[in-house]
Ligand code: SAM
């Protein structure tokens with residue numbers, strides 16, 4: 001088996017940007033043990049396999065979104081019963097961020113149900129980024145589409161990461177979302193990269209897509225000029241009232257294969273086991289960690305939906321002998 005490792009005795013896996021769909025599909029379809037072994041070798045060469053990075057989410061502006069993403073509880077196009085609310089106060093965001101830090105998260109991710117931020121929102125957004133940084137946390141925002149001007153403003157504020165998912169393959173995209181295109185997503189990602197902000201970009205598994213859609217989504221990410229530093233792999237949380245309310249049933253083995261392929265295609269990236277962990281067994285999560293996931297969302301709530309809380313994750317980490325990544329920032333622990 002060609003491991004694509006440089007150096008005579010293993011060394012670091014190659015960081016490639018020229019994956020073909022067929023090559024990636026062949027990896028995805030390997031016997032499960034071979035795929036897992038290969039992904040785990042890459043994982044061990046790049047990361048401590050027993051350390052997991054924890055990010056915590058907060059919805060800073062919930063619901064009433066003009067986009068029609070078929071999976072989302074927050075789209076104004078669907079009747080999900082979610083109440084739309086205004087952007088929350090900066091002080092409240094920072095109080096929540098402090099709690100997340102004290103519970104062991106190293107990154108704070110703030111999400112807004114917007115197609116794109118408006119100019120009038122930017123002062124508060126900048127204050128949130130600055131405040132989160134001052135707490136010694138890494139900052140992440142997910143606000144929809146950004147112009148080059150927006151990204152420069154966020155970079156100046158000190159934003160570390162911007163999350164903007166491609167969600168699925170280009171082929172499957174318009175079966176899920178019609179109010180924006182796959183190309184729109186790539187444009188914003190290019191603006192984020194251009195401004196020097198780290199990219200967090202992944203997608204959702206279990207939206208009725210074929211295996212080749214999962215493969216091609218990851219190939220698109222791996223063939224970007226630079227790999228996203230962070231790759232969230234979400235399992236669809238079926239939300240009543242959305243067009244995808246009856247999806248989400250996927251063979252857990254196929255989900256693990258997706259994680260393994262993400263690890264092999266993007267060896268140096270954080271692969272985050274993201275939404276949907278409440279529906280996963282401890283064994284499935286353990287397989288995902290073995291296959292190369294090295295990051296999770298921590299805390300009881302994602303943006304609007306449940307996530308395993310502190311106690312459950314502490315028990316899982318104990319059973320698996322996992323530890324949380326420690327904060328590396330020197331910022332004052334205020
Ligand atoms: N409005 C911004 C946007 O779409 O870029 C940011 C927030 S949006 C909720 C962030 C991501 O959460 C989506 O791109 C999608 O991948 C994920 N997501 C949303 N609802 C989900 C669900 N029900 N199950 C799994 N993932 C979901």
Ligand code: DTB
Nearest residue numbers: 111142232274275302303304305
């Ligand atoms: C990502 O890929 N998953 C997170 C984060 N990026 C913003 C969001 C998951 C949302 C799950 C559904 C909800 O809570 O509404």
Ligand code: SF4
Nearest residue numbers: 065067069072075113
């Ligand atoms: Fe809006 Fe983001 Fe939900 Fe799409 S995923 S409806 S853009 S909040």
